[in-house]
Amino acid sequence: MEPALTEPMVKVIARPILEKYGSLRTSEVKRHFTEFYTPTDLDMIEKKRDEPKYLQIIGNVVSHQKQRGNLIEAYNNSFEVVLDPESTAPDSAIWRLLVSDGTQLEVISEQEVDDRQSGATKRRPRIHRVIKTDWNAVNQQRTAIGAAGEEYVYGLELDHIATNTPYDLERVQHTSRFTGDGTGYDILSYTEDGRTAYIEVKTTTQGPDTPFYITPREYAFLNDHYGSDDTWLIRVSNFQTGPNGYYGDIKQFSAADVIDGFDFETTQYRATRRHD
Incomplete structure (x- = not known):
């Protein structure tokens, strides 16, 4: 049987998602995740919150960060997750790409986010859905x-x-x-x-x-x-x-x-x- 998604895998797969879209809320990361990952049978098991297991694993990245008490935390020098202190939802956060000029990292600008999301909407390649080979x-x-x-x-x-x-x-x-x-x-x-x-x-x-x-x-x-x-x-x-x-x-x-x-x-x- 194919392996299930893990939190370390989420942190890797989130990278190309954010390269494409720049900045997303957790709910949007979940929505776009299957553009870059095909859930296995184990991933589709529903455990709680009426969500498949793989969506819960994505949310766990945020909830475990919250347990560590970190309002902002960077992952793999690639993106950061910013918690929403006003929200009571366990996985409410914004995921933001980190970009580099070759000498330092900084959070992607709002203009660059707009450009990437606009480009993702406008581009229509001949085969546009990302399919993960099993x-x-x-x-x-x-x-x-x-x-x-x-x-x-x-x-x-x-x-x-x-x-x-x-x-x-x-x-x-x-x-x-x-x-x-x-x-x-x-x-x-x-x-x-x-x-x-x-x-x-x-x-x-x-x-x-x-x-x-x-x-x-x-x-x-x-x-x-x-x-x-x-x-x-x-x-x-x-x-x-x-x-x-x-x-x-x-x-x-x-x-x-x-x-x-x-x-x-x-x-x-x-x-x-x-x-x-």
Whole structure:
């Protein structure tokens, strides 16, 4: 049986939600959560407050902070939760993204929140719903080579950040470890001026022109960020494991490079029985 959501997982998955929307109340975090996470059978068990268990776990982040007596608390150097002292609801709070200019963290501005939420409303990629691949599918489809390639690029990205913007080092996140392809990218990192960067990794032991598979969500994310300079596909070719770690050739493509420079072929369909 697939594992249930935990509080540490909530704190990881909340990050891409707030990257998209900027600032949300707990009720809004709960509403948007399934854009980045597909509840398991264990998550859907109702325990109290007529809520599925996974929604209660989200609320527990707030209620446990309240028990610690912290009006404001930051999580993973990525976002902060601000309690509402006037409310009697156990999970009443505002979740706010923390942003960086490469030297210090600060709370996202109201204007930036408006811009992100307006953009989230206006953008209409071809496939716009974020779908988290279930763990069985992840285990079947994500090969050991693909996982190792992600680790390789993640390590390179940590080295790059440590050299150029060490302040952001602890904020770099290997997101796909927790969400599969649910976010449409594998690694969340930062540019040298503190802006968020999104990295998708595709790895092969063969040459750089070897075709690769891309999920509907990954394609949608690239399409959604077409023309931006914050989204990259890293192609790792001739990948191998050596005595001192991983080795491979790296080529970087922007979202526009991928959308315009590759042909996409439908290789399989999912069939659902009709009930007319």
